[in-house]
Amino acid sequence: xxxxxxxxxxxxxxxxxxxxxxxxxxxxxxxxxxxxxxxxxxxxxxxxxxxxxxxxxxxxxxxxxxxxxxxxxxxxxxxxxxxxxxxxxxxxxxxxxxxxxxxxxxxxxxxxxxxxxxxxxxxxxxxxxxxxxxxxxxxxxxxxxxxxxxxxxxxxxxxxxxxxxxxxxxxxxxxxxxxxxxxxxxxxxxxxxxxxxxxxxxxxxxxxxxxxxxxxxxxxxxxxxxxxxxxxxxxxxxxxxxxxxxxxxxxxxxxxxxxxxxxxxxxxxxxxxxxxxxxxxxxxxxxxxxxxxxxxxxxxxxxxxxxxxxxxxxxxxxxxxxxxxxxxxxxxxxxxxxxxxxxxxxxxxxxxxxxxxxxxxxxxxxxxxxxxxxxxxxxxxxxxxxx
Ligand code: GDP
Ligand code: MN
Numbered sequence: 001x002x003x004x005x006x007x008x009x010x011x012x013x014x015x016x017x018x019x020x021x022x023x024x025x026x027x028x029x030x031x032x033x034x035x036x037x038x039x040x041x042x043x044x045x046x047x048x049x050x051x052x053x054x055x056x057x058x059x060x061x062x063x064x065x066x067x068x069x070x071x072x073x074x075x076x077x078x079x080x081x082x083x084x085x086x087x088x089x090x091x092x093x094x095x096x097x098x099x100x101x102x103x104x105x106x107x108x109x110x111x112x113x114x115x116x117x118x119x120x121x122x123x124x125x126x127x128x129x130x131x132x133x134x135x136x137x138x139x140x141x142x143x144x145x146x147x148x149x150x151x152x153x154x155x156x157x158x159x160x161x162x163x164x165x166x167x168x169x170x171x172x173x174x175x176x177x178x179x180x181x182x183x184x185x186x187x188x189x190x191x192x193x194x195x196x197x198x199x200x201x202x203x204x205x206x207x208x209x210x211x212x213x214x215x216x217x218x219x220x221x222x223x224x225x226x227x228x229x230x231x232x233x234x235x236x237x238x239x240x241x242x243x244x245x246x247x248x249x250x251x252x253x254x255x256x257x258x259x260x261x262x263x264x265x266x267x268x269x270x271x272x273x274x275x276x277x278x279x280x281x282x283x284x285x286x287x288x289x290x291x292x293x294x295x296x297x298x299x300x301x302x303x304x305x306x307x308x309x310x311x312x313x314x315x316x317x318x319x320x321x322x323x324x325x326x327x328x329x330x331x332x333x334x335x336x337x338x339x340x341x342x343x344x345x346x347x348x349x350x351x352x353x354x355x356x357x358x359x360x361x362x363x364x365x366x367x368x369x370x371x372x373x374x375x376x377x378x379x380x381x382x383x384x385x386x387x
Contacts, residue, residue, distance in 0.1 A: 002050045017186065020102055021100045022098060024096070025095070025098055026096075042101030044060060044061065044101050046060050048093070048097050053085045053132075056083065059083065076096060078092065079093050084132075091236070094235055103205070105206075106201065107201050109136070111123070112187045114193070123162060154181040158177075159176060168202070171206070172202070183195065191221035194214070195213075197213055240303060247300070251284060251286045251300075255281065258313070258384055259307060259313040260314050261286050261300055267287075268285055268286065270373070271373065275377050283310045286303075290321040294330045294333055298334045311383075311385075314376055315346045315347065319348070319356075322350075323352045323355075331360065332359060332363050332365075342384075344367045346360070347369075347375075
């Protein structure tokens with residue numbers, strides 16, 4: 001789960017990591033009064049969306065007067081920001097974060113993640129911060145250092161290695177090590193999957209400050225962090241995924257045309273692959289799982305039928321624990337309220353296969369039957385094209 005920059009900074013502040021003073025604003029007047037309260041003569045108005053690349057897209061405005069702050073807020077609130085990370089559709093700006101402006105002397109990249117190779121929490125750092133780290137990695141990989149934290153906390157030696165790599169002065173080494181230790185604590189205690197400061201800056205006054213922060217929570221550990229769950233912003237998530245999660249469906253929205261209903265994650269992946277192979281793309285990943293009921297299958301079909309992106313549905317069930325008649329009954333239940341407005345291709349094999357087919361056929365449903373996955377994918381891709 002992703003959270004907003006201002007929320008990530010609040011977490012870092014709790015652990016004593018330096019962040020600029022700032023305030024959240026949900027409307028233009030709040031933005032101006034936030035700037036007034038912060039004082040000073042330079043403010044930065046930042047669009048809060050769950051995506052990076054805002055600076056280049058105009059979502060980060062450095063303002064030199066309250067008038068500028070107002071203009072930036074008017075401009076940004078309600079607008080749709082298209083950045084390198086949002087995709088073409090962009091993301092609507094509903095929240096602004098107003099911060100005191102800082103004088104930047106240097107921008108560094110710093111992130112923490114779980115390094116699978118060493119099975120430790122690792123820092124990834126670079127003196128080339130503020131920009132696209134993927135580009136730095138591709139063009140100047142020598143500017144990136146990965147350092148796995150050996151013990152339970154960051155040692156003084158590890159702090160020094162990173163400070164030296166960033167090119168900090170002797171007087172800043174201790175400060176840097178202290179921040180690294182706190183970041184590491186925050187990462188571990190909050191069960192983060194990723195924590196990224198891009199940039200962490202050195203101010204002209206010689207202080208290290210977090211200018212941008214991204215925090216991704218480990219979804220598997222969210223159950224023990226109600227305080228993180230409370231930060232979930234439904235506006236930032238795909239409404240289809242939110243609905244699916246309410247029914248316990250393992251669902252991920254994608255941008256293709258073929259709606260998929262499959263049992264088992266492996267089979268769902270294979271189904272997605274074969275759709276691509278046949279020339280189209282899946283509209284979603286959907287694993288109905290093993291312990292499905294007519295109700296959950298029904299909700300899953302409703303989700304697919306009400307999705308405007310879906311041009312054809314491909315049902316690929318290899319019934320073991322899942323019974324094919326349950327799938328068929330779920331479909332019959334769903335069409336009572338959500339008519340089958342797109343072609344449905346069904347590959348139903350395994351437990352109660354005949355019963356499943358019988359239920360669908362007796363209801364007079366115009367589904368396209370397929371004998372195997374290859375054929376099913378071919379039919380679905382053709383049906384989506386209207387062939
Ligand atoms: P991102 O583009 O979504 O990653 O947004 P960032 O928060 O990283 O901001 C992008 C850039 O805006 C930073 O790299 C800085 O160069 C600039 N910026 C952000 N805050 C300030 C500030 O307080 N003062 C100045 N001068 N520049 C800032
Ligand atoms: Mn950034």
